[in-house]
Structure formats: C-alpha cells, structure tokens
Amino acid sequence: MKRFAGWIMASPATLAVVIFLILPVAATISVTFTDPRGLLGPYIWYFESGFRRTVLWRTFEIAFATTVISLFVGFLTAYVVSKSPPWLKSILIVLAVFPLLTGVVVRSFAWLIVLGRNGILNNFMQWIGLTDAPVTMLYTQGAVIVAMVYLFVPLMVLVLVGVLDNIPDDLVQASASLGATPVGTFRQVILPLATPGLIVGAVLVFTASFTSYATPHLLGGDQQMVMGTFLHQRAMVAFDWAGASTIAAIMVVVTIVTVLVMTRIARRLNPMAV
Amino acid sequence: MTTRVNPFLIAFAALVYLFLLGPLIIIFGASVSDTSYLTFPPQGFTLHWFENIWNISAFRRTIVTSLQIAFLATGLALIIGIPAAYALNRYRIQLPGWLSTLFILPILVPEIVLGFSLLRSINVGAGFPIFMTLLIGHTLLVLPYVVRVISAALSSFDFSIEEAAISLGSPPLKTFFTIVLPNVRAGVIAAFILAFITSINDVSVSLFLTGPGISTLPIQILAHVEQFFDPTIASVSVLLMVLTVIVMAIVERTLGLTIVAK
Numbered sequence: 001m002k003r004f005a006g007w008i009m010a011s012p013a014t015l016a017v018v019i020f021l022i023l024p025v026a027a028t029i030s031v032t033f034t035d036p037r038g039l040l041g042p043y044i045w046y047f048e049s050g051f052r053r054t055v056l057w058r059t060f061e062i063a064f065a066t067t068v069i070s071l072f073v074g075f076l077t078a079y080v081v082s083k084s085p086p087w088l089k090s091i092l093i094v095l096a097v098f099p100l101l102t103g104v105v106v107r108s109f110a111w112l113i114v115l116g117r118n119g120i121l122n123n124f125m126q127w128i129g130l131t132d133a134p135v136t137m138l139y140t141q142g143a144v145i146v147a148m149v150y151l152f153v154p155l156m157v158l159v160l161v162g163v164l165d166n167i168p169d170d171l172v173q174a175s176a177s178l179g180a181t182p183v184g185t186f187r188q189v190i191l192p193l194a195t196p197g198l199i200v201g202a203v204l205v206f207t208a209s210f211t212s213y214a215t216p217h218l219l220g221g222d223q224q225m226v227m228g229t230f231l232h233q234r235a236m237v238a239f240d241w242a243g244a245s246t247i248a249a250i251m252v253v254v255t256i257v258t259v260l261v262m263t264r265i266a267r268r269l270n271p272m273a274v
Numbered sequence: 275m276t277t278r279v280n281p282f283l284i285a286f287a288a289l290v291y292l293f294l295l296g297p298l299i300i301i302f303g304a305s306v307s308d309t310s311y312l313t314f315p316p317q318g319f320t321l322h323w324f325e326n327i328w329n330i331s332a333f334r335r336t337i338v339t340s341l342q343i344a345f346l347a348t349g350l351a352l353i354i355g356i357p358a359a360y361a362l363n364r365y366r367i368q369l370p371g372w373l374s375t376l377f378i379l380p381i382l383v384p385e386i387v388l389g390f391s392l393l394r395s396i397n398v399g400a401g402f403p404i405f406m407t408l409l410i411g412h413t414l415l416v417l418p419y420v421v422r423v424i425s426a427a428l429s430s431f432d433f434s435i436e437e438a439a440i441s442l443g444s445p446p447l448k449t450f451f452t453i454v455l456p457n458v459r460a461g462v463i464a465a466f467i468l469a470f471i472t473s474i475n476d477v478s479v480s481l482f483l484t485g486p487g488i489s490t491l492p493i494q495i496l497a498h499v500e501q502f503f504d505p506t507i508a509s510v511s512v513l514l515m516v517l518t519v520i521v522m523a524i525v526e527r528t529l530g531l532t533i534v535a536k
Contacts, residue, residue, distance in 0.1 A: 006365025013358035024395035080287035103475030106511040110297030211384035248387040
C-alpha cells in the first residue's frame with residue numbers, strides 16, 4: 001500500500017490528462033496517417049494549394065515578427081523596471097500584471113476602436129492633416145502584429161524582470177570597476193546572462209502567437225487567415241474535419257519542435273551552468 | 275544601488291507603458307459614450323450600455339455559464355491537482371520524472387487543438403454532453419496552474435512535521451487537512467485565482483464546445499462584435515476588468531502580487 005501511495009494520489013490527475021488530453025489529441029493526429037488518400041495524403045493535400053501554404057507562411061511571419069518585437073520592447077522595458085527604485089518598481093509590475101490578467105478578447109477588441117476606419121488613429125491622422133481620407137488599417141497583417149505585440153509585451157516584461165533581478169550585482173560592478181563602459185557591461189555581461197531567459201520568453205510568445213485565434217480573428221478577419229482561424233473555419237464552417245485535423249497536427253508539430261529545439265539551445269547558451 | 279539608466283531608455287519605457295494602458299483606458303471611455311457606435315473620446319455620458327448587458331439575454335446566459343464553468347473547473351482541478359502536487363513532492367523518489375511534465379502538457383499542447391480534439395473525441399465520439407465537455411476542457415486548461423503553484427508552495431513545506439503528527443497517532447487524512455493544507459494556504463488561494471481567471475478569459479478551448487443555449491462570455495463577445503459595433507462590448511469589457519481589479523486587490527491583500535509574476 002505504502003509503495004503505491006504516490007501513484008494513488010497522482011492517479012486522478014494523471015488519468016484526466018491521459019484520457020481527456022493525450023488520447024483525444026493523439027486521435028486527431030493519428031487520423032491524418034490513416035487517410036484513404038494514402039499515408040501522407042492529408043499533408044500532400046495541404047501543401048498542394050498555394051492558399052494553404054500562404055496561411056502557414058503568414059502564421060510564421062506574424063509569430064516571428066511578434067516574437068522579435070516583443071523581445072526587443074520587453075527587454076528594454078524590463079531593464080528600466082528592474083533598475084527603478086523599489087516603490088516605482090512594484091507599481092510598474094502591478095501595471096504589467098493588470099493587462100496580463102485581462103482577457104485576450106478584451107485586449108484585442110480595444111484595437112478595433114483604435115485602428116478602425118473611424119477609429120482614434122484615423123481621426124487623429126486626419127486632424128493633424130497626415131491624410132485626407134481614412135487609411136485601412138484593420139484586417140492587415142500589421143494590425144494583427146500590433147495587437148499581438150500588445151498582448152505579449154506584459155508577459156515578456158514580467159519574465160525578463162525576474163531574469164534581470166537574478167543577475168548578481170557584483171558582476172555588473174566588477175565589470176564597471178574593470179573599466180567597461182555601461183554599454184559594454186550591458187553587451188558583455190547583462191545580455192549573455194539574460195539570454196536563457198530571453199529564449200524562454202521567446203518560446204512562450206512564439207508558440208502562443210502561432211496558435212492564437214481571437215486576435216487574428218478580430219483584427220485580421222478572413223483576409224489574414226492564420227492557422228488558428230483556418231482550423232476553426234475548416235472545422236466549424238466547412239465541416240471538413242479531415243482538413244482541420246491536418247491543420248491541428250501541423251500546429252502540434254511546430255509547437256513541440258520549437259519548444260524542444262529552443263530549450264536545448266537555452267541550456268547550451270547558459271553561461272551560469274558550469 | 276544607483277545605476278544610472280539612460281534617459282532615452284526611460285522615455286522608451288514610459289511610451290511602452292502608455293501603449294500598454296492606453297487601449298484599456300479607451301475601453302473605459304468608450305463604454306460610457308452616449309452614441310450608438312464605439313467612439314473615443316466619449317461623447318456625452320450614459321450608463322445605458324451597462325444596463326444593456328442585462329437586457330441582452332445572450333449576455334445574461336453566457337455570464338452565468340462562464341461563472342459556473344470557472345467555479346466548477348477550478349474546484350475540480352483543485353480536487354485532483356492538490357493530491358497530485360502533494361504526491362510529486364512527498365513521493366518524489368517513487369514517481370517517475372516525466373509525471374510532472376505530464377501535468378504541464380495542457381499548456382504545451384495548443385489550446386485550439388485541445389478544443390477541437392475534445393469536440394471530435396469526447397463530445398461527438400464518446401457522446402458526452404456539451405456542458406460536460408466544456409467543463410472537462412476548462413479543468414484540463416487550469417490544471418497545470420494548480421499543480422505548479424501548489425507544488426511550489428509544498429516544496430518549502432517540511433514533511434517531517436506531518437510525519438511527527440502521524441507518529442503521534444493522528445490519522446493520515448486528518449493530518450493532511452489539519453497540518454499540510456493550512457501550511458500551503460497561500461498557494462491554494464493563488465492557484466484558485468489564477469485558475470479562475472484563466473477559465474473566465476478562455477477562448478480557444480470554448481470555441482468548439484458551444485451548443486444550443488451553451489456558450490461562454492468571451493465567445494459571446496466575439497459573436498456580438500461581428501454583428502453590432504456598439505458600446506455594449508466596451509461595457510462588458512469594463513465589467514471583466516473590474517472583476518480583475520477586485521481579484522488583484524484580494525491577491526495583493528492576502529499574498530502580495532509577486533506570486534502572479536512568478
């Protein structure tokens with residue numbers, strides 16, 4: 001009895017994950033390999049069409065751009081936050097947590113008001129005389145990227161403030177006392193030490209943007225179809241479950257490969273691991 | 275410590291915070307505008323749009339469903355997640371290392387794939403009703419947060435206290451509730467709140483698990499935006515944000531907000 005005590009206590013949660021997550025997802029992926037069109041039939045079907053290739057490529061582009069911009073913006077902001085006096089720092093952290101706890105739908109919807117034809121940005125640009133007629137910003141790739149960066153910058157700031165706070169101050173002071181300029185210390189001490197954390201943040205943002213639905217749906221619409229909205233359209237509008245399963249399988253593979261490759265790179269690049 | 279930060283960097287960070295908070299302020303403004311379309315700055319002032327939430331039955335219904343699902347899913351996840359987190363810490367040698375990875379799988383697998391797969395296998399395949407499938411989906415979605423946060427709380431718990439109680443004759447189950455659980459109270463509260471907020475805000479899992487009369491609030495918001503571009507959506511958003519502020523205040527009072535940032 002005692003030997004199995006751990007297993008008994010862990011079993012309800014284990015069974016729940018196996019029965020309701022692993023088996024259903026495995027079933028979705030496995031149907032793509034038992035297709036009447038042949039072993040790789042569904043994947044040949046997917047890559048045959050220029051439209052479907054464009055959707056996959058566009059999703060990569062959006063996820064990549066979102067990740068790079070969020071990393072850059074998040075890192076610089078986190079640096080300022082981590083160097084702020086304690087009272088200001090706790091306020092800045094609260095201000096970053098708040099958007100993070102607000103739902104994706106609410107935060108994406110806000111950009112409809114900003115970027116719409118009669119939106120704030122268009123009104124403002126016409127008022128200062130930048131344009132005469134409203135500029136189309138909604139339903140473009142740029143709109144999706146802006147809203148996604150907005151979604152993920154708070155996450156990046158919080159992850160990276162944690163990383164930067166863990167860098168021992170002695171190292172920074174040692175570098176300065178040995179004659180490094182502030183920029184040199186930043187490039188040669190802080191940046192390498194923060195790299196593993198930057199990679200963790202990048203993986204989080206990339207996989208989340210690659211598989212997102214609400215933001216591309218609201219701000220990209222059908223013109224900017226990405227894997228998430230395409231999966232939904234195949235499954236719930238076209239009732240093409242074979243197609244939807246193929247899209248799901250591609251999403252799972254991309255996510256898992258990204259996580260595995262990047263965590264391995266992060267481990268290798270960690271200068272603190274001896 | 276006084277490290278001088280480049281003033282350009284400070285200005286940049288200030289702009290980033292303006293970018294982060296601006297859209298939320300815009301939603302607040304738009305929700306009280308006395309116009310039939312969404313606009314900012316607001317023209318006039320009215321609370322009509324808040325009233326309108328209750329007049330639209332789809333909103334009333336989905337708010338109730340969302341709250342039901344969030345409470346039930348969080349409760350279920352705590353019931354199965356607390357023993358799992360306890361086992362992972364107390365019986366670390368007995369259990370294989372991959373078990374803790376198994377519990378974070380729901381974060382690793384794309385949510386939208388989980389939603390679609392539950393629809394295929396559990397709702398249509400196994401014939402589970404929509405509400406139950408939705409509940410299962412949300413329970414899985416929040417389970418990783420519960421296991422992780424409570425594991426973190428348990429990792430600093432000294433299990434010899436528990437052994438002492440048991441060797442003095444206290445029954446194991448009673449010991450768990452009187453000795454172990456009170457010691458990780460903060461972790462349980464944090465897990466509850468994180469799980470609840472995750473469930474309330476979820477889109478990708480719920481997207482596939484809606485049926486006649488059953489839908490969640492975020493899905494209803496998406497559906498409403500497509501048909502009407504009126505300030506009702508802004509007022510619902512404000513309600514959700516107020517809920518978030520209340521939750522944040524509770525966390526701040528009881529635990530300090532650093533726990534969310536972890």
